[in-house]
Amino acid sequence: MADLQDELTAPAEAGDLEAARSAPADVARPAPAGHVPADAGNAPPTPATPTPAAPTPASHTAPHDLLARHPVADGYCGLPQVLRTLPWYDLELGESAVEADLPRLRAGGTGAQLWAPHVAPDAPVTTTLEQIDLITNVVARHPEDLRLARSASDTADARAHGRIAVLIGPAPATAAADSLGTLRSLHALGLRALTLSGTSWASDDGLNRFGEEVVREMNRLGMLIDLTGASAATATRVLAVSKAPVTLTRSGARALNHHPGNAPDDLLTALGESRGLCLVPCSADRTGPALRDVADHVDHVRGLAGPESVGLSGTYDTGDAHPEDLPDVAGYPALIAELQGRGWTDADLALLTWGNAERVLRSTEFVSRAAQHRRGPSTATPEP
Structure with missing residues (x-):
């Protein structure tokens, strides 16, 4: 188990974050040239060097450099x-029909993305398979820019x-068609995240016994x-059943905006306690x-x-409207x-952009x- 625990933090990543955490907010200034202590001879005291001002936003690493x-x-x-809906497209030179082409991914400092398959209610497994196939082929056509990632190590290696790094998911829980065998097959093809809602085993009433087994199987996979x-x-x-940290892939705070996809404060608190x-x-x-x-x-x-x-979730190319300047x-x-x-300090921003997601993948x-x-x-x- 020790060697497994060692893999939780990639050395290069840990080094970057540790350096960011340990960097002092202020660096003491050396005494000015010619400074004489106040008790030396009869010379009047030299005015004390002013205390450096608290850091200002300008003292931060420039956003592009940090990213x-x-x-x-x-x-x-x-x-x-x-x-899937476009007759042709060019992600490499830029594509006006999408919000996440390669030039803009580079300009925005994106290092990894979860590409979510769209699942049709009348044919969930078929459409999931088709979208996994599409993702795999799109990534293969851009080997100098994209890399399909199936693990945290793949993600770090791509960076x-x-x-x-492109990770496949999350797909809606309906993609698994109430079958753990189908879930395992989708995982073998590269699916790495599943949204647990909208099924008989993950409903408004909570998880039933089969739903709990889905969680355990996802932990195992x-x-x-x-x-x-x-x-x-x-x-x-x-949160009670899973041994691995859980995620909210696209949730704001319900206390600020009562959107049904946003998370209430008690869930956010519980998420933090479980290191989700x-x-x-x-x-x-x-x-x-x-x-x-x-x-906010x-x-x-x-x-x-x-x-x-x-962390951050763009929700680009989903049909959602986006805020001004984003x-x-x-x-x-x-x-x-x-x-x-x-x-926000550079250390906390490093966690926000990359460190937290990498930790959850490794955990x-x-x-x-x-x-x-x-x-x-x-x-x-599933139960009858």
Whole structure:
């Protein structure tokens, strides 16, 4: 187990974050040349060197420079569904029909994205398979820019080689068609996150026994559990059953905006206590029409869940309207500048953009490896 625990933090990532945490806010100035102590001879005292002023937003690392070191791990992008509807497109040179083409991903400092498959209610498994196939082929056509990631190590490796990591998911729970065998097959094809809502086993009444087995199987497989839009009863039970940290891939704070997909304060607090992750969306409906509204939600989530349980989710190419100054993925530097103006340190911003998502991925993998030593694939079926 020791060697598994060692994998929870990649050395390069930990080094960057540790350096950011340990960097002093102020550096003491040396005494001016010719300074004489006040008690030397009869010379009048030399005026004391002024105490350095508290850091101002201008003393922060420039947003583009910070994102070059700690790129955004974006929690939700609907690009696959948009590409599916286009007769042709050019992601490499720029594509006006989408909000997350390669030039804008680079300009916004994006280092990883979750690409969410769109699932048709009348054919959930087929459409999920088709979208996984599309994602795999799109990534393969851009090897100098994109890399398909199936693990935290893949994500870190993509970043180290200047690629943008693409993780498949989250898909709605209906994609698994109430079958753990189907869930395992989708995982084998690359699906790495599932949203637990909208099914008979994850409903307003909470998880039933089969739903609990889905959570355990996702832990064993190493899949991210997404509670966006889940009922309070489901969220409470998932937090109790899951051994891995859970996520909200696109949730703001319900206390600031009563959108049904946003999270109440008690869930945000519980998420922080369990070291989960809430990824705040850049969505006018969920967070508000202005960039400062998104920053308000990020501040609120950090205040309740803590700086290690908040991240960012663009929700681009989903059909959502976006706040002013955040029309596409190129807007992340403006959001970082806004947060710097509110007193966020470089260390906390490094956690917000990359560190927290990487930790959750690694923790989920660690739980998976431990679970696979304890149990094999589940054969549970839904209750009548």
